[in-house]
Amino acid sequence: xxxxxxxxxxxxxxxxxxxxxxxxxxxxxxxxxxxxxxxxxxxxxxxxxxxxxxxxxxxxxxxxxxxxxxxxxxxxxxxxxxxxxxxxxxxxxxxxxxxxxxxxxxxxxxxxxxxxxxxxxxxxxxxxxxxxxxxxxxxxxxxxxxxxxxxxxxxxxxxxxxxxxxxxxxxxxxxxxxxxxxxxxxxxxxxxxxxxxxxxxxxxxxxxxxxxxxxxxxxxxxxxxxxxxxxxxxxxxxxxxxxxxxxxxxxxxxxxxxx
Amino acid sequence: xxxxxxxxxxxxxxxxxxxxxxxxxxxxxxxxxxxxxxxxxxxxxxxxxxxxxxxxxxxxxxxxxxxxxxxxxxxxxxxxxxxxxxxxxxxxxxxxxxxxxxxxxxxxxxxxxxxxxxxxxxxxxxxxxxxxxxxxxxxxxxxxxxxxxxxxxxxxxxxxxxxxxxxxxxxxxxxxxxxxxxxxxxxxxxxxxxxxxxxxxxxxxxxxxxxxxxxxxxxxxxxxxxxxxxxxxxxxxxxxxxxxxxxxxxxxxxxxxxx
Numbered sequence: 353x354x355x356x357x358x359x360x361x362x363x364x365x366x367x368x369x370x371x372x373x374x375x376x377x378x379x380x381x382x383x384x385x386x387x388x389x390x391x392x393x394x395x396x397x398x399x400x401x402x403x404x405x406x407x408x409x410x411x412x413x414x415x416x417x418x419x420x421x422x423x424x425x426x427x428x429x430x431x432x433x434x435x436x437x438x439x440x441x442x443x444x445x446x447x448x449x450x451x452x453x454x455x456x457x458x459x460x461x462x463x464x465x466x467x468x469x470x471x472x473x474x475x476x477x478x479x480x481x482x483x484x485x486x487x488x489x490x491x492x493x494x495x496x497x498x499x500x501x502x503x504x505x506x507x508x509x510x511x512x513x514x515x516x517x518x519x520x521x522x523x524x525x526x527x528x529x530x531x532x533x534x535x536x537x538x539x540x541x542x543x544x545x546x547x548x549x550x551x552x553x554x555x556x557x558x559x560x561x562x563x564x565x566x567x568x569x570x571x572x573x574x575x576x577x578x579x580x581x582x583x584x585x586x587x588x589x590x591x592x593x594x595x596x597x598x599x600x601x602x603x604x605x606x607x608x609x610x611x
Numbered sequence: 612x613x614x615x616x617x618x619x620x621x622x623x624x625x626x627x628x629x630x631x632x633x634x635x636x637x638x639x640x641x642x643x644x645x646x647x648x649x650x651x652x653x654x655x656x657x658x659x660x661x662x663x664x665x666x667x668x669x670x671x672x673x674x675x676x677x678x679x680x681x682x683x684x685x686x687x688x689x690x691x692x693x694x695x696x697x698x699x700x701x702x703x704x705x706x707x708x709x710x711x712x713x714x715x716x717x718x719x720x721x722x723x724x725x726x727x728x729x730x731x732x733x734x735x736x737x738x739x740x741x742x743x744x745x746x747x748x749x750x751x752x753x754x755x756x757x758x759x760x761x762x763x764x765x766x767x768x769x770x771x772x773x774x775x776x777x778x779x780x781x782x783x784x785x786x787x788x789x790x791x792x793x794x795x796x797x798x799x800x801x802x803x804x805x806x807x808x809x810x811x812x813x814x815x816x817x818x819x820x821x822x823x824x825x826x827x828x829x830x831x832x833x834x835x836x837x838x839x840x841x842x843x844x845x846x847x848x849x850x851x852x853x854x855x856x857x858x859x860x861x862x863x864x865x866x867x868x869x870x
Contacts, residue, residue, distance in 0.1 A: 508693075509689060513686075515710045516710070519710060523698070527697035604697045
């Protein structure tokens with residue numbers, strides 16, 4: 353009986369486990385076993401979250417973070433996509449841009465923050481540029497690899513049936529590279545979210561990162577935790593949106609791997 | 612009108628030494644003739660087709676289309692079908708027409724017509740991975756035929772199929788050819804298949820491929836699979852095997868892996 357019920361609801365066990373863990377935390381905090389300053393009870397965090405939402409503070413800051421994230425992703429992602437496809441397609445482009453990509457790609461983008469501040473000022477531009485740069489490389493490298501891994505026979509079939517020019521991009525290059533393009537986008541999204549919050553921690557006046565830093569400095573840790581919850585939910589939501597886009601864009605894939 | 616191949620040679624250069632895939636191959640094939648080419652693996656059969664299709668250039672020798680007013684159209688059926696995983700069957704079949712700029716309505720009509728003829732009428736909107744190996748190979752044949760080629764090049768098209776499916780597809784191919792004859796060059800390593808389908812069988816040597824023998828198949832026209840019970844079949848098969856045997860053995864001794 354229990355076995356069958358579990359098969360119908362595979363989420364039941366993890367849900368019970370984590371609910372239990374939260375209850376233990378709650379009880380521990382209530383009983384004073386853990387410091388309520390560093391580990392406030394889940395109920396306190398939830399109360400703080402409700403207050404922040406009700407006052408509109410959470411929404412405004414979430415808006416700033418989302419705006420930077422989306423703009424950076426769109427800019428860096430689209431440039432990375434174009435250059436990546438081009439580098440996959442043309443050996444010349446690969447030869448020219450390859451060394452620069454190899455040099456800048458592994459560099460921690462946060463280390464470039466001061467440089468970005470010098471070049472683009474302390475306004476939104478420097479933040480968005482840094483986020484875009486973060487998103488740019490994973491999309492570029494994966495788009496390039498996506499084109500390079502299209503198999504030889506596919507190219508030969510295309511050549512044989514006279515597929516060239518724009519049609520070649522539309523019928524071979526783009527759909528052939530798409531699975532890896534989307535993988536790159538997912539990697540880009542996650543690193544971009546990280547860099548967005550990190551940049552806000554350091555320089556911004558608004559945004560979820562700022563809220564966390566402020567909460568920490570004023571020891572309102574329940575607000576810090578509440579914001580972390582929102583960031584986690586933001587990551588979950590954006591990844592699941594990306595997955596559903598992937599499913600829609602690639603109907604030929606039996607199932608999309610969830611990352 | 613005939614296809615004239617003279618002294619055709621193709622050398623592949625590599626760092627580990629040059630390899631002659633074909634050496635001095637000469638033969639001719641009449642319009643509407645069904646010619647089968649057998650040979651040990653790695654003997655350059657595929658290279659021969661790719662040369663005729665113009666996918667690669669010969670190192671020496673010539674391919675002439677004698678008597679054709681314009682260069683005849685070749686269409687190749689690739690090993691393992693070579694359909695694009697991201698296009699549905701209809702779009703796959705219509706690929707050659709799309710590349711030629713045939714308007715959507717007409718190319719859909721022509722592709723659908725052929726799909727129905729090939730027994731794939733209900734699968735136009737399916738993706739290749741949703742079809743069986745035999746159906747995929749049918750679609751690949753449809754993709755070649757929809758361009759109304761003068762010359763059909765088939766590169767071991769039934770290699771990966773199980774024995775029963777192979778019989779069905781051989782039979783269908785003969786029916787198609789009887790209805791609308793065209794010059795077919797059919798590469799196979801299956802001697803019986805070569806005899807049953809071809810009106811002539813070219814026997815190729817091991818690498819570098821040369822033509823060892825040309826054999827007229829005395830089965831009556833129009834051809835169908837009842838040729839299988841022809842009293843001379845066994846003798847003919849044995850004769851071709853005796854021609855091939857030293858080549859296959861020699862290839863094995865040289866330790867050259869099949870291409």
